[in-house]
Amino acid sequence: MSTSSYAPRDGSVVATAEDTSADEVLARVDAATRVAALAAESSPAERRRWLDAIAKAVEDHRGELVEIADRETALGATRLRAEVARMADQLRFYGRVAIEGGYLGVAIDDATDTAPQLVRVNRPLGPVAVFGSSNFPFGFGVLGTDTGSAIAAGCPVVAKAHSAHLSTCLRLAEIARDALEAVGAPRDILSIIVGRQAGADLVAAAGIKAVGFTGSQAVGVKLWHIANQREEVVPVYAEMGTVNPAVVTRAGIDRIDEIARGFVGSFTLGAGQFCTKPGVLFAPAGRGVAEAVAESLRAAAPEPTMLTKAIAADVLSGLDEMVAAGARVVVRLPGSGAGWSADSAVLSAPINALMPGSRLLEECFGPVALVVEYATDHELTEGIRSLQGSLAAAVFGADADDPDLAHVVQVLSGQVGRVTVGDWPTGVAWTWAQQHGGPWPATSRPESTSVGAAALSRFVRPVTFQSVPNAALPPTERAATAPENPWKISRRVNGEMVSP
C-alpha cells in the first residue's frame, strides 16, 4: 500500500510514499517510548531549547516549505508564508509556557496534625500520536500546535502524515529531526508515519498514551473508538468542528453592509476550510440580511480551490443536501471548473428548519453559509440551542452598550468554547487565555484546548507524592517542589498561590 498527494489545481500526483507497516509503526512507538524518560526528565528550559531549534529550522526552510505546501494545498504563498511564521511562533510560545511552569500545577501541602506532607506535580503522559489537519499544513500539522504543546509538556510525538500534503509532512519531520539532533536532543522526539491503516495502528499501540487530532467528525470519532477499545484506554483530544454560529443583534442591523462583507470574508477564508468558519448567521427578520450577504459574496467573487477531491465533492453534495433539508439558495457562484474547484454559496432557511438531525446542523466544509432570520429573543435562543456544540461564536451588535449583547453572549457561552463580540471567529490567537475547543461533538474533550497555553495540560497527569523526601523525588518533581524553587515557578503552597 502507498499514499499519494495531489495538486488541487490540476489533480496531478505530487508525491507518493509507502505506507508504514504495522511492525514499523510499533518500531516508531518503541523508539518514542525509549526517549520518553529522557523527555520527561529534561527540564522545561531544555525542551524550550528543542522547540526554539525546530522553530528556527522551519523558518530557515520557509521558502522550500511554502513551495511544497502550495503545490499540495493551493492555499497560496501569502497565506502559507504567514502560516509558517505562525508555526514557528507557536513552537516558541509553547517553549515559553513550559518554562513558566504553570502547566506543572505544582501544589505543596506541608504536613499538619491531621494530614501528611503532599506535593502534587503534573507529569508527562508519554508518547503522543498527532493527526494534523488538512487545512493548516503548518499551524495544525506535523509541527503544529499539538506537537508543540506535547513536546513542551515532555512527551515525544509520533505524527501521522496527512495524505493531502504528504511531502510537506515528510519534509517537516525531516527538518525537525535534524534540528533536534543538531541541538543534542534525540531525533525520536518526533517521528512520522504514513497511511490510513498505520494511523489506526498507531492509536491502538500500547505505547501511545494520548492522541491529538484535528479534522472531520467521522475520522475523529473513529480514532476515539479505537482508543476506547484499548486495554489501557487513553485520551483522544479530537478537535472536529461543527457549525459555528454568528449573530446580528437588532441594533447591529444598522451596520449590516459591513457585517455582510465581514461574514463573507470569514466564511470564504481559505476556501471556507476553517474549523472556526461561521456557518450560520442569525439575523433579525425582514431586514434583507440574506440578500445583503449574497450581494457581498457576488462582489467578493471567490474562486475557491479545495484541498482534496473529496472535499470539493462534499461541497457540492452538501449544497444539495442543505437544499433538501429546507434551505433556499440565495446565491450560488459556480467554481472555475479547474482542478478541485467548488461553488460558493449563501443559503437561507426558516429558523424552525433547525430540527434535531437536520443536515443544516452539520458542517459544510467549504465556502458555503446559511442565513437564518429570527423574529424574537425566544426564537434566537432556541435557534442557537438547536445547534450542536461548536468551537466559536460571534456576536455583532451596535456598540458596547447594545442591550442585546449580554443575553446573546450568555446563551452562546453555553454552546461554544469561545465567544467573540465584533470579531469574526476565524482567527485563533495562540496566547495564554485562548480556548479552542467546544462541547461535544465540536471536540471530544470540551475541557481541553488545542491552542493556547492550556494545550499542554492535555498531555500530563498529576501525581501526588506523600511524605516522600525531596531527594527521592524524580528530577522534575524534585526541582519543581524544592524549597529554593530553582525554576522560579508559581506554586500553590498550603492552598495559596505563591509567585516566585
Add this chain to the structure above:
Amino acid sequence: MSTSSYAPRDGSVVATAEDTSADEVLARVDAATRVAALAAESSPAERRRWLDAIAKAVEDHRGELVEIADRETALGATRLRAEVARMADQLRFYGRVAIEGGYLGVAIDDATDTAPQLVRVNRPLGPVAVFGSSNFPFGFGVLGTDTGSAIAAGCPVVAKAHSAHLSTCLRLAEIARDALEAVGAPRDILSIIVGRQAGADLVAAAGIKAVGFTGSQAVGVKLWHIANQREEVVPVYAEMGTVNPAVVTRAGIDRIDEIARGFVGSFTLGAGQFCTKPGVLFAPAGRGVAEAVAESLRAAAPEPTMLTKAIAADVLSGLDEMVAAGARVVVRLPGSGAGWSADSAVLSAPINALMPGSRLLEECFGPVALVVEYATDHELTEGIRSLQGSLAAAVFGADADDPDLAHVVQVLSGQVGRVTVGDWPTGVAWTWAQQHGGPWPATSRPESTSVGAAALSRFVRPVTFQSVPNAALPPTERAATAPENPWKISRRVNGEMVSP
C-alpha cells in the same frame, strides 16, 4: 421494581424503596436543569454558604446517621462517626476551594497589535450524576466528595442511592435538601434516585453533563459505555480502583515486623474494603516476609463482616481464583460465619506469576493480600510494571537516605496517582495537593482527582471571551475578570500569575 438494603450482621432487610421510574428520573434531571443557571450564576461565596449549611446539618444529625449507616454497613460506630466528620469537613473544604477561585482558571490577555483581548474562565458544566461508593457511605456517598466538589463548582447534583445503604442515602438527601431550603437555596440543587435501571437512565439523560462514580470496574465501565453512546458524549469520572502495590526495599527489611503489622492494619482496614488497600507487597526474596505478614494477621485476628452478600461471596471466590492463578495460601483465617462474614488471608506468589490477564493483577475487594518476592531491581521494576494502573503505591525503606528509594518512587510514579514513602495508602487527605486517581483502569480519567481541591476541575470547562465588553459578560465571568478583582482571586494576566 424496588430496591432493598440489608443488615450485613444478620442478612435481614433494613429498608425498601420503590425504584425511580424512567419518567421520574427525567423529571429530577429537568428540575436540576432548571436550577443549573442559578447555580452557575451564584457566587462562590454563595455556594460556600450552601455547603456550610449542609455540613452543619449532617453534623447535627450525626447520631441518627451513624445509627442508620451502622445497621446497613456494619462498619461500626467509631469509624462511621469519623466518616460523618470527614463528610462535613470535605463539604466545607470544597466551599473554601470555591471562594479561593483557582478552579475558575481565570486568564486575561489584553489586546496587542497582533492578538485581540481574550479572557478565559471555567464555567460549570450543568447537572452532574453522582454514584457514591459502597464502602464510604458518607465520605464518598450522596454528600461525599463528588457532590461537594460539583456543588462547589456550580453544578446541581442528581445522586443515585447506593443499594447497600439505601436508607442512609435517602436520609442524607433529605437532610441536605432541607438545609438548602433553610439557607435560601433551591432544594433541587441536590436530588436522589433509586434503582439500577434508574441509574442507567440517569447517565443517558440529555440534561446530565458529567458523571462522578466510585465503585467497581464492572459498573464504572458500564456507565462509561452508556455515556459514550449518548448523542452528546459527556465525561464519566469513574474511580474504580485496582491492585495498589507496596514495596519493601532491601534496607527496609530491617523493619519488617513493624512493616508487616502496618501492612495487615492497612489491608484489613474496613474489612479490606478500601479502594486504596495495598493489595500486593513486593519484598526482598528469601527473608520470610510472607510468613511475617501471616504472623501479623494471626495476631490481629480480624473478624471481617462485608458490606454486601455479593462482596462476601466475591472474597471467597477471589481467594480460590488467586490460588488457581498460581498463588499459595500462607495463612487463611476463617470468618465468624455470622451474616456476611468473610475469611481473611495472606497469599504469596512467584513474581513471574504476574502475567498479563492473570487474576493476581485484579483487585480482591476484602481482607486479602498477596506477597511477592523480588531478587533484583530488574525483577522489582518488571513486577511493578506488570500491574494495571492504580490509585496509590507505598514504599517502605530504611530512612530518607535509603539508596533504593528514588528508583522505586520513580517506577511507581509511572503507574499510580499517589506515591507514599513510609505511609500506608489507605488514608486519603482532602487537601490542596491531593491526587486520588490513577491510570486506566484505576480511573477512567487519570488526569482528574475525586479528592482534593482539583476535584472541582472535573465539573467545569473553559470558555474564552474575545473582545467582549466586561458589562456583556455573564455574572461569574464579569466578576472573575473585572479590573478591580472583586473576588480577590489569583489570575493569570498577560501570562503572569497575579495574586490579589
